Amino acid sequence: MAPRVVVIGLASDFGCQVQMTNIEDDLLDVLGLIDLQYWQLASSGHMPDSYDVAIVEGAVTTLEHIATLERVRATASAVIAIGACAVTGGIPALASHGRLEERYSLVYGDGPSVAPGRIKPQAVDSVIDVDYRIPGCPIDMGEFVQVLSRALQGLSDHLPQEPLCAICKTKENVCFYERGEVCLGVLTRTGCDARCVSLGRPCTGCRGLAEDANLESALRLLDERGIDTSDVLVRARLYNTLEEAFTR
Amino acid sequence: MFFRIMDKSRVLDLVAGLSQDFEVLGPVSKGDAFVYQRIDDPADLRLDYDTTLLPPKKLFFPPEEQMMRFRVADNEVVDDEVYAAPRVIFGLHPCDINGLLLMDNVFLRDYVDPYYKARRDSTLIVGVSCTPQESCFCNAWNTDEVHWGFDIFLTDLGDRYFVSVRSVKGAELLDDHVETRPITDADTAEFQRVAREFEAGFSDELNTSQLPLLLDAKFESPIWDELGERCLSCGACSMVCPTCYCFDVIDRLEPDQKTGVRIRKWDSCQFTEFASVAHGQNFRESRASRVKYRYYHKQWGYLSKFERVLCVGCGRCARACLAGISPREVVTALEAGGVGE
Numbered sequence: 287m288a289p290r291v292v293v294i295g296l297a298s299d300f301g302c303q304v305q306m307t308n309i310e311d312d313l314l315d316v317l318g319l320i321d322l323q324y325w326q327l328a329s330s331g332h333m334p335d336s337y338d339v340a341i342v343e344g345a346v347t348t349l350e351h352i353a354t355l356e357r358v359r360a361t362a363s364a365v366i367a368i369g370a371c372a373v374t375g376g377i378p379a380l381a382s383h384g385r386l387e388e389r390y391s392l393v394y395g396d397g398p399s400v401a402p403g404r405i406k407p408q409a410v411d412s413v414i415d416v417d418y419r420i421p422g423c424p425i426d427m428g429e430f431v432q433v434l435s436r437a438l439q440g441l442s443d444h445l446p447q448e449p450l451c452a453i454c455k456t457k458e459n460v461c462f463y464e465r466g467e468v469c470l471g472v473l474t475r476t477g478c479d480a481r482c483v484s485l486g487r488p489c490t491g492c493r494g495l496a497e498d499a500n501l502e503s504a505l506r507l508l509d510e511r512g513i514d515t516s517d518v519l520v521r522a523r524l525y526n527t528l529e530e531a532f533t534r
Numbered sequence: 535m536f537f538r539i540m541d542k543s544r545v546l547d548l549v550a551g552l553s554q555d556f557e558v559l560g561p562v563s564k565g566d567a568f569v570y571q572r573i574d575d576p577a578d579l580r581l582d583y584d585t586t587l588l589p590p591k592k593l594f595f596p597p598e599e600q601m602m603r604f605r606v607a608d609n610e611v612v613d614d615e616v617y618a619a620p621r622v623i624f625g626l627h628p629c630d631i632n633g634l635l636l637m638d639n640v641f642l643r644d645y646v647d648p649y650y651k652a653r654r655d656s657t658l659i660v661g662v663s664c665t666p667q668e669s670c671f672c673n674a675w676n677t678d679e680v681h682w683g684f685d686i687f688l689t690d691l692g693d694r695y696f697v698s699v700r701s702v703k704g705a706e707l708l709d710d711h712v713e714t715r716p717i718t719d720a721d722t723a724e725f726q727r728v729a730r731e732f733e734a735g736f737s738d739e740l741n742t743s744q745l746p747l748l749l750d751a752k753f754e755s756p757i758w759d760e761l762g763e764r765c766l767s768c769g770a771c772s773m774v775c776p777t778c779y780c781f782d783v784i785d786r787l788e789p790d791q792k793t794g795v796r797i798r799k800w801d802s803c804q805f806t807e808f809a810s811v812a813h814g815q816n817f818r819e820s821r822a823s824r825v826k827y828r829y830y831h832k833q834w835g836y837l838s839k840f841e842r843v844l845c846v847g848c849g850r851c852a853r854a855c856l857a858g859i860s861p862r863e864v865v866t867a868l869e870a871g872g873v874g875e
Contacts, residue, residue, distance in 0.1 A: 319790070448805045450768075453597075455588070455854060456592075461856075497806065503857060
């Protein structure tokens, strides 16, 4: 029996779910492997009570999200968090600092009734255990297929640990720092094929802080190069505001 | 080896001629930098390049390559052919030719690597002389000159090239595609003068005497901790190195889960996962130990087997390292006893 899969969206722009529809050539192969029971973005049905794999997009921003995740964890044998919002808190987590209510008022005016039970935004794994993570904004579909394949085979999660620079070198990109421009690739988890940098845009850190990254040294070295390191940290917080290392 | 003289203006003829029979690759500009690439228009070839972002190893041992395909159901290999078209790499500097010779020791000796071998066997090399750059220290390892590893080598004498012909194939390339003339005593004298001028062009002499001994004697030196604190563990040094040959092998299933591909991709000893083994044990957990290992392997481990250091002094790692760690700095620090400022 094919594993029953559900796709759930929490607080996000659903960009990663849209990205999932972009598998194109491989979509039918992937759909052939699974019994897709519910896809919040693409199906009109209801969440089933029983399933095997839950793919979760988005950050946790309400009590309802917490309840949903607790149900998901109690039901699914494998939980896959996809996208920056789910993995690091991403953009929604920018609201986690300062006064949350003021932020809502600023956007929605007085007495906002949106998002009842709202809480400070957080990543999915701060609420429940997550088995597989696919970081990035949006996710890379090649990585999605590989991680889904790992989950279906019962292999453990295997996120790359090192920063982006190595793969970026193999693309023969000229380093942004040689031009005195900030690029977060030196701190950011690889796995995206250095796509942005190869297209001429510096890395914005959407895949989160790499375990191997040496933040202390990087900040010191950038400072020596005359780069404003407080600016580097502000940029790094865009997708990683919950990362303690970036909040000093 | 024999020698001919070729007018500089004839280079385009030679490249155009070669293109009829071979795929021709060489240095072309990419922004302010240079890369080895397929030459479709001979005018794109930039023999005045300083260095390239990646060394020519990428043409023999690509950053990522498929080794084979396999069927999941019966575990059978279905495709492990290596296709290598006949080609000429035009314009390699001595350091990079020496880099390939050092790679040959690894990929063509005890265990012959069919992927590397197929590409090596189908490739002819045309070398070209260079001008020492600030970051070059090939003179420290005597890799500033080459005596083999090329089919033709062009030494720039201003208006003409002094052509060293090393192989029968090289002689055929010249005969078939370009007009040359015999050398005269004046050409040889000029060649000698250019060689001496080249030698004098290096910014400084790196003291590498007794380096293996120094490395062993300073195994516990605080130098390694200081370098470890600085190292960004990004692996850029390994990627741009013409002699770093480590790779990781990965099996990936196709989306239908019926077939898979085994790929290999460049790895770096600076990554924590490099020395991570089953059961989660990691025998090079600290950055300092990883930086140290890199230097021990290059300047001592490889030397103990092949009597050469695994470095050609091209300076690419020094250019690529944001932390400014380079063989020149490490050797100097070992000599002086500290990293200093």
